[in-house]
Amino acid sequence: MRPGSSVGGARPKAVIRHREADWIAKFPDREDQVDVAAIEHASLQLAGLCGITVAASELIALPGQHVLLVRRFDRDAGQRIHFASARTLLIADGLREGDMGYADLADVLRREARAPQADCQQLFRRMIFNVLLENTDDHEKNHALLFQQGHWNLSPAFDLQPQLLGVGYQSLRLGKQGAQSLLSNALSDCGRFMLKSAEANDIVDDVLAQVRQWEQVFARYGVSNADIDACRSFILRPSVMGR
Numbered sequence: 551m552r553p554g555s556s557v558g559g560a561r562p563k564a565v566i567r568h569r570e571a572d573w574i575a576k577f578p579d580r581e582d583q584v585d586v587a588a589i590e591h592a593s594l595q596l597a598g599l600c601g602i603t604v605a606a607s608e609l610i611a612l613p614g615q616h617v618l619l620v621r622r623f624d625r626d627a628g629q630r631i632h633f634a635s636a637r638t639l640l641i642a643d644g645l646r647e648g649d650m651g652y653a654d655l656a657d658v659l660r661r662e663a664r665a666p667q668a669d670c671q672q673l674f675r676r677m678i679f680n681v682l683l684e685n686t687d688d689h690e691k692n693h694a695l696l697f698q699q700g701h702w703n704l705s706p707a708f709d710l711q712p713q714l715l716g717v718g719y720q721s722l723r724l725g726k727q728g729a730q731s732l733l734s735n736a737l738s739d740c741g742r743f744m745l746k747s748a749e750a751n752d753i754v755d756d757v758l759a760q761v762r763q764w765e766q767v768f769a770r771y772g773v774s775n776a777d778i779d780a781c782r783s784f785i786l787r788p789s790v791m792g793r
C-alpha cells in the first residue's frame with residue numbers, strides 16, 4: 551500500500567502485474583472526500599458507453615477502501631509502445647503551455663494519425679463527454695498519443711471523472727469562447743475536427759443520451775448513494791447545456 555511514483559500525475563500510484571499485464575494502481579488519498587477510485591472506474595465505464603475508447607479498468611476492494619486498476623496501453627506483451635502526451639506534441643507544434651485547445655490537438659491528429667477523421671471525431675466525443683461530466687481536469691497531459699506503424703494515433707482515454715468543483719471552464723480551450731464549459735462553445739470549432747455542424751450535433755445527442763443514465767451506471771460500478779448525491783449538482787450542470 552506504500553505508493554510508488556513511477557508514472558507521474560498528482561495521485562499516489564504504483565505499477566503492478568495483474569492478469570499477465572501491466573496495470574497502474576491508483577490509491578485513495580487521505581484528503582479524499584469521496585470514493586475517487588469508484589467514481590473514476592464508473593466514469594471510464596460511462597465513457598465506454600458513450601463510444602469513447604477507454605483504458606480497461608477494475609475496481610479492487612480492500613478493507614475499508616477501493617483501489618482502481620487501469621491497464622497500461624503503452625505496453626503490448628511486454629513490448630513498449632511509444633507514448634507522448636498531447637502537451638509534448640503541441641509544444642513541438644510551437645504552442646505555448648496555457649494556450650492549448652482540443653482543436654490544436656485535432657490539427658496534430660489530422661496530420662499524423664493513421665485514421666485522421668476517426669481520431670478527430672473521437673477527440674470531439676471526449677471533449678463533449680468531459681463538458682457534460684464536469685471533468686474539468688482535461689489538461690494536456692491527460693490526453694496522449696501512441697506511435698504505431700509510423701503514425702501518432704490517439705491513445706485510449708484515461709483519468710476521467712467529475713471534479714466536483716464547479717469551476718465552469720475546462721483545462722483546454724474548446725472553441726470560440728476559450729475554455730468555457732459550454733456545449734455551444736464546444737460546437738463552435740467543429741470544422742477543425744472534420745465535422746459538419748449536423749454531425750457534431752449528432753455526437754452531442756449521442757453522448758448526452760448515455761450520460762443521462764449516469765446514476766444507474768455509477769451505482770452499477772460501485773459508487774455509493776452518498777457519492778452519487780455528491781456528484782448530482784455537477785454532472786449535466788444546466789449552465790453547460792446551451793447550444
Ligand SMILES: Nc1ncnc2c1ncn2[C@@H]1O[C@H](COP(=O)(O)OP(=O)(O)OP(=O)(O)O)[C@@H](O)[C@H]1O
Pocket residue numbers: 557558559560561562574605620621622623624635687691692694708709
Ligand atoms: N492506462 C494507461 N496506460 C499508460 N499510461 C497511462 C495510463 N493511464 C495513465 N497513464 C499515464 O500516467 C499519468 C498519470 O495517470 P493519471 O492521469 O490517471 O493520474 P492522476 O494522478 O489522476 O493525474 P492528474 O495529475 O492529471 O490528476 C498520465 O498522465 C499518463 O501519462
Ligand SMILES: [Mg+2]
Pocket residue numbers: 559560691692709
Ligand atoms: Mg492525469
